[in-house]
Amino acid sequence: MLGMAILLAFHFLGLLIQQTTSLPIPANVIGLILFTACLFLKIVKLEWVEASAQFLLRHMLLFFIPFVVGTMVYFPIIRESFLAIVFGLVASSLLSLVVTGWLTQWLDKGEKSS
């Protein structure tokens, strides 16, 4: 439970910083940035949080289920702008996937040969 407490504390710290500075960065991301920094600086030890983090990350798909079930409420809006959504979402996602993969593969090859 120590791990869960630490993760929640960083999320809360992120919220605190976001509310006081009104930074346009989500609270959970501020928490993630600070938490990552603390891991690299060895302020937080990996073994304190590892079990809880593993559990949360392994079952990420479970936590997404309510969002996907939520699509049932948006079926009308999705049907309305179906074409724009399909092209915006599908084309842009697949293009980005290929572009990212090509770029990384190409850069990585260059790196190895140098």
Added chain:
Amino acid sequence: MSGIVDHPLFGITITVGVYALTDLIRRRWWRWLHPLLASSVVLILFLLASGISYESYAAGGDFVSFFLGPATVALGTTIYKNWERVRNRAWAILTGITFGSLFGIASTAFLLWVFGSSGEVLRSMLPKNVTSPVSVEIVALLGGIPSLGAVFTVLAGLLGSVVGPMLARLAGIRADAAIGTAIGTTAHGIGTARLLLESEAQGSVSGFSMAVAAILTPLLFIPMYWWMH
């Protein structure tokens, strides 16, 4: 009877129950079964057939998705643990994530503008390739509809998770690092979970990329936020 389905315990129990069941079926018999897709379809059909409202379900569903918050923070361990594995090609992967995230946002804006979508749909879809708890927050900052943003994000993730590995193969992307970066940057946690089922090497880079994109994407949106306000 109607009272009991409004209790959060109802939504929590059926969500965890259906997930555990589909996960069991996947491990025992059908390896291709997608736990998220299968569970969601079963739950939607169940709610539609039983006439139980989404609101009743969401009372418990919100508890389940709450854990995406600390799970986002937990991504820090993914960055930390995989750093040694990616550090000798960190430059290529980080450039891939940065350019891929920018390309995802720009191409969405361009395509939706071409197809004349409403500003609301546009603002809800721009951050669709970053992990859902982050994209929802960005959509809120931009003034879009967060739940619609969540749906787009999950669809982008499902798409990358279901067709991503095959598309990468067809496009000649064969290196583990490149596949992981491509899927993690564009299909976030859902794509990463899929890669982890098959390859630890691809999954770890994907998790690293998704976690770095979760930090990077909100930063990329800051100029846009300032421009809008």
